[in-house]
Amino acid sequence: MALFNQSRSGIIRLIFLGIFLLILLQLLNLQVFSGKYQQLAMDNAVFPKVRYPDRGIIFDRKNRAILNNTIMYDLVVTPSEAKQTDIISFAEVLGIDTAEYKKRMLEARFKNGPYRPSIFEDLLTPELHARLEEDIWKFPGFALVERPVRVYPFNTAAHILGYIGEADSGIIKRSHGFYRMGDYTGISGLESYYESVLMGQRGVQYMIKDNKNRLVGNYEEGRFDTAAIAGRNVRTYLDVELQQLAEKLINNKLGAIVALDPKTGGILAMASGPTYNPNDLTGPEKQKNYGHMALDVARPLFNRGIKGQYPAGSTYKPLGALVALEEGLITPSSGYDCHGAYFGCNRPVKCMEKWAGHATNLRQAIAWSCNSFFSETLKKTIDNPEFHNPRKGLTKWKEYMTAFGLGHRIGVDLPSEDGGNIPDTSQYDKEYRGSWNSCTMTGGGLGIGQDKMTVTPLQMANAMCIVANKGYYYVPHFVKSLDGESQKDTALLNKYRIKHDVLTHIADDVFEVVISGMQDVVDQGTARVAKIPGINICAKTGTAQNKMVLDGRVVELKDNSMFVCFAPRENPIIAIAVVIENGGTGATSAAPIASLMVEKYITDTLRTERLKEVDRITHTNLLPFYLPRLQYKEDSIRARKWFKMTNDSNYIRKYLNGRINPAGR
Template identity: 35%
Template sequence: MNDQRPIVIIVFVFIISAVLLTKLFMIQVLDDSFLKRAERNAIQRVVDHPYRGLVYDRNGKLLVYNNPIFDLMIVPKEFQVKDTTRFLEIFGITKEHLIETYQAARKYSYVKPSTFIKQISTNEFARIQDFLIDYPGLFIMTRSVRSYPEPVAAHALGYIGEISGRQLERDSSGYYVQGDYVGLSGMERYYEDQMRGKKGVKYKMVNVRGVDKGPFKDGEYDTASVAGKNINSSIDMELQKYGEMLMKGKTGSVVAIEPKTGEILSMISAPFYDPNSLTGSDFGKSYTALNRLETKPLFNRPIMATYPPGSIFKIVQSLIGLQEGVLTPETTFACNRSLVACHNHPSPVNLFGAIRNSCNPYYHQAFRQIINQEVSSNTYKDTEIGLDIWREHVMKFGLGGTLGIDMPNEKGGDVPSSKYYDRFYGNGRWKYSTIYSLSIGQGELLVTPVQMANLAAIFANKGYYYTPHLIRAIDGDQSKIPQEYLTKHDVGVDAHHFDMVQDAMVQALFGTAQRALMKDIQIAGKTGTAQNPHGEDHSVFIAFAPKDNPKIAIAVYVENAGWGGRAAASMASLMIEKYLKDSVSRSDLEKYVIEGKFMN
């Protein structure tokens, strides 16, 4: 029995060895899970964020470009700090920031990277990069922020910022993750899908101290990022700069359009702000400061502010009356000031004279004929029917709803219907005397400045328009422009009716806007003074030029500046000269506008 012990021991050792060798073979050859686990510990997955598309003006001048910045990322599992005081000094943060950010990162994921310090500038990165080797679990991710060579067109271009939790929940594309940047306003938001590009991924080997040891498997699994598409906008940067200089210190809007295409040449919302202030690490602080200002510089007035159009709406009334056959060029009414107030001019006047002199009593009487055409013996019912027919005409001019401009948050203004007055006064309890203020563009009628500019384009084109838009091409290719901006919209008024109206608009400048007159360029325009119950009236002017071959249509709205023939008409005339001649010769008028003493 004793002689068999060595054999038993040898067999036992052999069996154990065989089991261990088999297990080792399975681990090393058949089962790669341990290999993958080890690789995960030594491999860092780094998202390669693409450069966002650039934005150019209509002449190829750069409006928006990218500036590199750096985010310091943290992997909680690997992160170690021995000397906290030194760490805080190096990275310029507080102990509270360190604790809060680390805990938030751990809550998100113990092994995945989170942002530790956002948007580090190039200079700051150069200062701290040599210290990163001393802190395992920290690494740099390169991103970019927007920069603007000229601080103009902030509202049109928009800005980008970190995506919110609510936006992430609504994102059905799966493209975004926490910490990504996204277009939040203007063109940046509207053309987000085109400008954002496509992310790439790089895998790199790191040692236990987080030191980069080169690409994993020679970059076999890496994917390159794809830069976003460049946007060629319709903005004329020089015209935009000039208009913003004129509007400095004022409140209001300027929108200029190329009539034949609907391309927006200039879009100004005043007061404005430097778009460079909403970039980089100070975004949150700057946004909060701008948002608290009573002047509301972040409010995009050209597409969001609604005002009574005032006397510029008399042109629309004239065209509807002509198309309906209610008015003719010879239709004459007395300037009866017992109906509504008016300024001094010859009386009676025909339609041409009514436009030239902006006669309020004329349109009071003309609008009555448009509305009350005796289609019903019941006066109340007759007014209801007439108002709704009139409203259908007005809405064809792009009023009463959004135009569809390529910017988010556009408002549509309001053209009241019979149902509106039914709700307010009761069914069958209102008639023409209730709504006559609509005749001169007041009352419940509201439009946006971009709609005003579109009206000017309609008058220039003799009855059609293209939806106003800021896009001219994508990556230089005009065929990529969305089809809705290439579709012609007819307003339902015969072209020949515009001949007399255009001639009257040219003569109107001699009556109400002599400051806007130019010797060698014939401008067709219409002033307006919109009533303001809270202070001084608003100054309104729309125009197009040259009259016989229009290249620019413009609307100017200056709040609390009084008569349209002063502030708004002067500013529009200067911008027309700047665009058509590339320079301005009327220095006295320019000085008058810049000083802004319109009520003197």
């Protein structure tokens, strides 16, 4: 019995010894090996203040800064540290109620968790920043963080330059954690396309906090701080004065103006109407301004220069002529006896010119934009005797259009470019069940740039570069160079430095026939209104039919006004495409705009008498009649959805789960 008691006592001592050793080991681990509590102590005593770098500056062709930086402040919160904040006093300083405070705090917890800082209010006004800077120590868990903000000194080029915004969960996920909550990134335009160049590298400044959560100095004299590295600057081909003129001329209109340098593919200007002041999407009012623009049926955020898809109309005709010349189907002396219509197929195609002799040869046909001549030219192209099959003829024609940069994205250095449409055999097979021939598309107007053909203004400006260069082009782009260009940057820009040959068999003298016809368009043909003394302009007008579905029925609208050109003929330095929706004939609206752009760029000024023309065009309102009706309809739909949401608990639940978008978009 004594032996048993002695054994049990030994076991108990061993158990206590084991427990003591475990506790000792845990203490050793916590105090020596584990950094957990050291980190907690650090978190309580040290605040990591993020230093956001200045984004790179964007310059125009004359080294003028068209996108720059200034400093504003964000108010950030760490929810777990904000429990002792006087909510009523704090809400009063911010000008919000307690319900809004609680809502924002919940959003901060949801976005970034309770222990990491999240933006509570971004881009504070100078007045609010001044008030908070003095009293921020009274509100534990809150801090002010510097934020470089973009400014646009010339109030122009919104669609080109783009804007920045806070990285959302999708962007953070796609970046594999490179971006964090609170980081800003390029959302559109050059800001997005060249994000890796412009963004720079964030830094951290470690600050000591006192027992009242005030920042009282640098931790370890800044030994662990990392400096923010500014983004690199971007040099573009843009001419800011030409851009401002383009945006002025597109005022009160739907459409686009695109100007290129044929020798390099550099984009000199790109205006989309309606446009907006890019400064509206920076600063404290950006969310409200964005909301207004996003709900505007005129779509001011939509860049029609690269996304607007329009029938090319007669601006296509020089390309159709070059294809037929290349294939040997016409010659410079080819003509057509047109008296106001083309009767080569079952459905007549009307021609605006009826007088005899306006299409006696190719040059005349271009100068007077003869629909009959170019309808017959397309028919010959589709029925090319070399192929003995219209399917092969159409396929060959499409190959040429693709080489001209139509029917697909060109590759401009902007996100979200659209490619337009060049029809192929599958589209006609689908519509006509395989039973079609050259007259199907000729009668539909494909020979005069309509039917199923759609192009973007950028594509047509690029096509004019091909004509101006007599057979080659460079992919249109904005950026000429990047400061401190690296090997990676060179790879990014190389595709814009490659020369693309399109037509290799056409001799220069054959090109000259087409170019002469285009000069005649301005000198004596359909666009005499565009003539500038001392400058030989080569151009082509276009008048494209314009229809839309309104209230369930197809409505015939006023024609779109189209115009393309390059100048001067002897040494082209600018190529332009202009599209004005509902603008009438090409000579009515688009041609005068292009003429002013050419004169401004080539002479670097405008004659005094031309300033009245600028003023007239600027104040001419060509916005379509249906916009107010569409706006009312869209607003009514949204109002009904919001009413339903606020009165239907199931609807609210679906909305909170992200299954419904009350904006209807």
